[in-house]
Amino acid sequence: MASAKTISRLSLYRRILLRQWKDRAFVFSHELATEAGATSAQVRRDLMVIGYSGSPNRGYEVGALLESIGEHLDSPKRQAVALVGLGNLGRAILSFATNQCASLEIVAAFDTDPLKTGRVIQGCRCHAENELEQIVRDEAITVGILAVPALAAQGLAERLVSAGVSGLLNFAPVRLRVNPGTYVENIDLTVALEKVAWFAGRGHRNGSGLEMLHNRRKA
Amino acid sequence: MASAKTISRLSLYRRILLRQWKDRAFVFSHELATEAGATSAQVRRDLMVIGYSGSPNRGYEVGALLESIGEHLDSPKRQAVALVGLGNLGRAILSFATNQCASLEIVAAFDTDPLKTGRVIQGCRCHAENELEQIVRDEAITVGILAVPALAAQGLAERLVSAGVSGLLNFAPVRLRVNPGTYVENIDLTVALEKVAWFAGRGHRNGSGLEMLHNRRKA
DNA sequence: CGCGAACTGTGAATCCGGTAACGGCGGAGT
DNA sequence: ACTCCGCCGTTACCGGATTCACAGTTCGCG
Numbered sequence: 001m002a003s004a005k006t007i008s009r010l011s012l013y014r015r016i017l018l019r020q021w022k023d024r025a026f027v028f029s030h031e032l033a034t035e036a037g038a039t040s041a042q043v044r045r046d047l048m049v050i051g052y053s054g055s056p057n058r059g060y061e062v063g064a065l066l067e068s069i070g071e072h073l074d075s076p077k078r079q080a081v082a083l084v085g086l087g088n089l090g091r092a093i094l095s096f097a098t099n100q101c102a103s104l105e106i107v108a109a110f111d112t113d114p115l116k117t118g119r120v121i122q123g124c125r126c127h128a129e130n131e132l133e134q135i136v137r138d139e140a141i142t143v144g145i146l147a148v149p150a151l152a153a154q155g156l157a158e159r160l161v162s163a164g165v166s167g168l169l170n171f172a173p174v175r176l177r178v179n180p181g182t183y184v185e186n187i188d189l190t191v192a193l194e195k196v197a198w199f200a201g202r203g204h205r206n207g208s209g210l211e212m213l214h215n216r217r218k219a
Numbered sequence: 220m221a222s223a224k225t226i227s228r229l230s231l232y233r234r235i236l237l238r239q240w241k242d243r244a245f246v247f248s249h250e251l252a253t254e255a256g257a258t259s260a261q262v263r264r265d266l267m268v269i270g271y272s273g274s275p276n277r278g279y280e281v282g283a284l285l286e287s288i289g290e291h292l293d294s295p296k297r298q299a300v301a302l303v304g305l306g307n308l309g310r311a312i313l314s315f316a317t318n319q320c321a322s323l324e325i326v327a328a329f330d331t332d333p334l335k336t337g338r339v340i341q342g343c344r345c346h347a348e349n350e351l352e353q354i355v356r357d358e359a360i361t362v363g364i365l366a367v368p369a370l371a372a373q374g375l376a377e378r379l380v381s382a383g384v385s386g387l388l389n390f391a392p393v394r395l396r397v398n399p400g401t402y403v404e405n406i407d408l409t410v411a412l413e414k415v416a417w418f419a420g421r422g423h424r425n426g427s428g429l430e431m432l433h434n435r436r437k438a
Numbered sequence: 439c440g441c442g443a444a445c446t447g448t449g450a451a452t453c454c455g456g457t458a459a460c461g462g463c464g465g466a467g468t
Numbered sequence: 469a470c471t472c473c474g475c476c477g478t479t480a481c482c483g484g485a486t487t488c489a490c491a492g493t494t495c496g497c498g
Binding site: 143 | 223226227230231234238254255256292294298300306307308310311312314315316319320322323361362364384385386387388392394402404406407408409410411412413414415416417418419420421
């Protein structure tokens with residue numbers, strides 16, 4: 001049905017619409033495209049997937065489009081998210097995510113540091129890690145964010161999954177081994193940095209044919 | 220020649236080798252594969268690209284393989300990196316990157332906060348942003364990391380590029396418009412989180428009988 | 439020394455995603 | 469009302485990336 005790439009782009013389209021065209025009536029595919037770093041054909045095709053139709057010569061009606069994207073991206077019920085690890089990275093994620101996603105909420109954070117456990121940081125209560133299973137079950141948490149050192153990641157991932165989490169966003173520089181049926185998205189800073197450095201040093205082309213995470217400019 | 224995906228995986232292979240098989244003599248493609256979350260065929264393909272040959276029934280010689288990867292990933296000269304933005308995210312990146320990459324070094328950081336400028340944070344000196352062009356030129360910085368708010372990102376990207384940077388790692392939730400020839404890698408936390416949530420909600424679990432949600436047609 | 443097992447290297451086939459292209463429609467101008 | 473223009477929806481196509489499959493090679497062993 002909808003591929004992961006399409007989902008990513010839909011999320012991006014929504015953010016763009018909300019940020020700068022919330023009050024406009026209509027928007028064209030090529031406008032969304034230039035703003036998202038894609039082509040107009042790609043935008044149209046993504047919107048075809050979600051089944052929303054614009055009108056010729058007018059474009060897409062912003063309000064209805066946003067609603068339609070929401071229906072396909074957001075889970076019918078609100079999804080609860082757990083953040084594991086409250087170092088610099090964890091706090092950065094917390095401040096990013098709190099205001100951003102409508103249907104997602106970080107309802108609990110975990111850390112081993114006794115200076116942090118029990119306190120409320122950026123509106124989110126920090127618990128000790130031995131309470132993890134309990135709270136994940138009680139709050140019906142389905143998504144986990146791992147912002148912990150590499151050595152701790154695998155064990156915590158297993159605990160999260162066995163407590164009911166089915167989606168993981170992993171910042172630790174390790175490939176997690178989880179049971180099939182669990183979705184893992186890895187964000188690997190080291191790899192990303194080395195990739196950029198490689199292109200900066202040698203290849204002088206922009207990332208074409210890459211996923212939308214790469215900017216694409218036309219001359 | 221080598222695609223971006225291959226570069227990413229090579230970087231990952233190297234890290235895996237260094238972390239856990241540094242002292243072993245030989246390694247098999249399927250071992251690297253399971254550790255990297257890939258298939259053995261993929262590993263062999265990637266290693267074919269860099270022109271390193273293993274020996275049948277033995278596998279790849281770890282030391283020589285590491286060296287060969289290094290020749291293809293690392294720039295002949297050491298590359299200097301600038302980090303712009305020293306909020307939580309910036310500091311997290313700093314601590315990640317300092318020990319990790321051999322041939323990359325974050326030589327300067329920038330922030331607008333006068334409490335930070337002039338100080339040395341995690342072994343990296345923090346400068347005011349108006350010194351940016353000067354320092355980028357003096358240090359021959361080729362890679363920039365943007366860990367700043369969305370509104371500031373585009374302007375800083377342009378300044379970095381015009382001062383000589385040719386690769387950007389962008390954490391701001393904006394698609395940068397830069398001149399062609401500059402490589403941009405976007406890391407978009409919001410999009411990543413929404414993607415994970417989507418898969419967690421409508422999971423791709425392998426069991427049979429998962430109901431398909433149908434697309435509403437809009438008139 | 440020959441056999442079997444296990445791994446590598448690589449051409450071929452397949453899969454996937456993105457782009458081009460074209461028909462259709464709706465509003466604007468005359 | 470008719471025509472024209474621009475944009476949308478959709479299909480067909482294309483190129484890259486991944487996987488398959490198999491030949492080639494090396495080592496251990498009886």
